[in-house]
Amino acid sequence: MTRIDLHSHSSVSDGSDTPAEVIGHAVAAGLDVLALTDHDTVGGVREAAEHLPKGFTLVPGMELSCAYRGSSVHLVSYLFDPEHPALVRELRRIRSDRASRAGEMVDKLQALGVAVTWERVLEIAGAGRDEYADANTIGRPHIARAIVEAGAARDVQDAFDRWIGSGGPAFASRYALDPVRAVELVRAAGGVCSLAHPGRAEGALNDAVPLELVERMAAAGLGGIEADHPAHNREETGYWRGVAADLGVVVTGSSDDHGSLTNRRLGCRTTDPAAFEELVAPATGAALILG
Template sequence: MTRIDLHSHSSVSDGTDAPADVVGHAVAAGLDVLALTDHDTVGGIGEAAAHLPPGFTLVPGMELSCAYAGSSVHLVSYLFDPEDPGLDGELRRVRSDRASRAEEMVRKLREQGVDVSWERVLEIAGAGRAEYADANTIGRPHLARAIVEAGAARDVQDAFDRWIGSGGPAYASRYAIDPVRAVGLVRAAGGVCSLAHPARAEGSLNGAVPLDLVERMVEAGLGGIEADHPSHNRKQTAYWRGVAADLGVVVTGSSDDHGSLTGHRLGRHTTAPDAFDELVEPATGVPLIKG
């Protein structure tokens, strides 16, 4: 049976492994299809595509940052045209504000005695690598790793809990797209999308994306719900599978792998082949990339 993982990250955003290495890990994990979905960028797709073995399929994608009622909502998006003016303009704004936000958090940390430098955060993020141009997205996991290096946290999760999580002493907000509008932007660019880890919406929503918002996203063209995710317990998985069935969208399953930050868990959860076929059937932006 074809094994499909529709959510993964490389060092182009907040993963630890280069795109080519992510492909290598996916092959070693027994996957046949992988979506590379770095945050708000497709900057790693070219490198990943250049390292596909025969018979392996790469799904070009990204995880799009959205916000609703003070909470973070994420949209894993696939097969859109990255040069679409509407979507590309929003992505540039999102990436720029990510960097500004990280700089602000560095300033707050230093004011509180944490010896973290902006230069080191950029190094961790790989933002100077010429092959990625301006496509790298600088996120809180990069800052968290710098905090750990500075001895101000035990590990990345502790850095979030102690310093940079929502409401933390060094937290700063940033620009993100309204989720319903984001679905429309992806569909207008010829892409398709699935709601990422819906039981994990950081912020004021207390962990879950509201059902009425999901319904409006489906009306705008949302094609799937990532019910099978490592952060979901059995009750949450069952609930979101039921929501997907009620709303007539497919269930996607993914590892949301970030390399060593998440224990190299590619293939931990997968998407059924028939669900994958149904999800991508309307896509017109770019094709699947086959090795």
């Protein structure tokens, strides 16, 4: 049976491995299809495509940053036109604000006595990949790794819990799209999308994504719900599978792998091949990349 993982990250955003390394790990994990979904960028797709073995399929995508009532909501988006003007404008604004936010958090950390430098955060975010410097997305995991290096946290999760998580002393907010607007934007760019880890909305809600919002996203063209996610327990998975059925959208399953930061869990959750075919059928913005 074809094994499909529709959510993964590389060092172009907040994963530890280069896009080429991600493909290698995906093959080693027995996957046949992988979506590379770095945060707010497709900057790693070209490199990943250059390292596909014969018979392997790459799904170009990204995880689009959204916000609702003070909480983060994420949309894994696939097969859209990366040159669509409205989408390009929003992505530039999101990435620019990510950088501004990161600088603000570094300033706060320094004021709190944590020896983190902006230069080191940039080094961690770039991961030595100059050819993608403009596409790389600076995120909190990069700052968290710098905090750990500075000796102010045990590990990345501790850095979030102690310093830069929502409500933490060095936390700063940033620009993100309204989730319904984001669905409309991806669909206008010829893409399709699935609501990422709906049981985990970080921020003011600090709980699941509200059902009324998911209903409005579905009405706007949402194609799937990532019910099968390693952060969901059995009850949450069952609940979101039921929501997907009620709304007439597909269930997607994904690892949300970030390389060594998540113990390289590619393939720990997968998407049914029939659900994948249904999800991508309406896409017109880009094509699957075949090895």
